[in-house]
Amino acid sequence: MQTVLTAKLKLNTTPEQFKALRTTQLAYRDSLNYVSQYAFAHGKMSNAVRLQDATYEEIRLRFHLPSQMACSVPRQVGASYKTLWTKVKNNAVHRKEGKTKKRYKGLDKAPKFISPTLTYQYKKDYTFKKEQQVSILTLEGRVIVPYTGYNKHVALIQRGAEIGASKLWYDKPKKQFYLLVSLAIETADPTPETHKQVAGVDVGMRYLAVTAMMQGDCTFHSGKQIVPKANHYARLRKRLQKKGTRSATRRLVAISGRERRLKQNTNHVVSKRIVLQHPQSLIGLEHLTDIRERTKRRKGKNAKQRKANRTFSKWSFAELHSMIAYKALLHRSMAIKVDANSTSQACPKCGHTCKENRPNKGLLFVCQNCQYTLHADLVGARNIAMRTLLIRQDWIGTGLLSVRAFCVGR
Structure with a gap:
């Protein structure tokens, strides 16, 4: 049985690395809003494959995102629209049953992405190096940044935990970047005998x-x-x-x-x-x-x-x-x-x-x-x-x- 944890890693960047990561974040957010506007204008699409086919070239050309990031953007927008469609359908059922009179307005206009948090795919957009360093993809190429974090989480990363996607998060008040990495670790399968x-x-x-x-x-x-x-x-x-x-x-x-x-x-x-x-x-x-x-x-x-x-x-x-x-x-x-x-x-x-x-x-x-x-x-x-x-x-x-x-x- 697998358990998923999130490791919060503090990135110790130089001024040049900080600027590169911030520029990449803002470009990623702008591309999310562009794809969101496209999806809304074409029937509020939630199909990630169709969105990628329609917007991939424009994302690469206009926002200069690397190929893997350009693939992640339509997937994220498609997932957001699927969630909104689910809420719309549930609201319609509740209104029909008389549980509420309010109409859900989440799809009355195109969703706007405000947070500049971007998604990285492991071994494609980022990889871990020796001596607590991580290689991260930016618009200007890869940068190698040292990191610190909770000792147990760092030990899991270094000792072979299954690493998944991560998010690059910016703490605006502190002007500090963090990498939020998902880790899957194996735990024993539960049985009635082990839970007494x-x-x-x-x-x-x-x-x-x-x-x-x-x-x-x-x-x-x-x-x-x-x-x-x-x-x-x-x-x-x-x-x-x-x-x-x-x-x-x-x-x-x-x-x-x-x-x-x-x-x-x-x-x-x-x-x-x-x-x-x-x-x-x-x-x-x-x-x-x-x-x-x-x-x-x-x-x-x-x-x-x-x-x-x-x-x-x-x-x-x-x-x-x-x-x-x-x-x-x-x-x-x-x-x-x-x-x-x-x-x-x-x-x-x-x-x-x-x-x-x-x-x-x-x-x-x-x-x-x-x-x-x-x-x-x-x-x-x-x-x-x-x-x-x-x-x-x-x-x-x-x-x-x-x-x-x-x-x-x-």
Whole structure:
């Protein structure tokens, strides 16, 4: 079984190399926008082969991109249009079913690519050299740049990990280039015998994660100190954007990424703690697809409703789930998705499910049938753990993971 990691390598460039990489990035972005305009003008095409046949020569002539990059551009644009078409079709289905009245407008105009991040193909656009150096293709030819990175990731690159495509990313505030390299490493195939324990993870805003095991052990990972900081950055960004002056724009550039890095670092810390606390375990996570639509307040357009809707989009739970998933595989565990329906409203003792089990949607769970009382987030984690245990029992009996489970790390 393969696990894909992303190694972030800092490129230590000279002024000449920096200029060459920046010029290549901007040319790549301009070519993306040219192909996007062409695709929109010709029926919003998403077929990468047809786009390449129609635009390859013009990309080489106008933007002077090397051949492999000129092939990567139509593929990237085609993938973007496929994603937008999927959203359009899903929106049409939801409108027909009465789930929403809004029409998705993502294809009303040609998508514009703003980020200058470009894609490199391994052994074609870039290769690794000895002594921590990497050869990267630019418009002016190849440049050999020394790099530094996380020691374990550098060791994987040097010791034969399967290397895939990479992205050249530019950190504008720091004026620094990074190479984001995908690495595929082999991990042991999971079996019921190697995953002897079961754990459930419930995510939320008061507590970023609550874990529970069938033996009764539990752990709370509080967001009391982190979430207010993230909210502060969000409010500051909103005020500066509203002001719109040149000094406000400079300030926005200076603080850009702080909120994202704060959340990312917190998710790394929480996910690592969870995985290390549950070695060789089957870790159940909630299947949160469309959770914002399912939990969104739809009645009224007042300030209270808008504030409630913002609450559900303040933290990156999908990122936290993905970090738990890949770290679990590295520690001989595995994360799976289970049904998230009514996990915080169902009694783990008698099974009675109703909204009244959580008075005023607070932190206290009181079963209206058997009067079982417990912390509401812990109830959610225990229900997830029990659903994970059912999937493991099916796995033991049939030899296959249930179709109800979705293996996050595969």
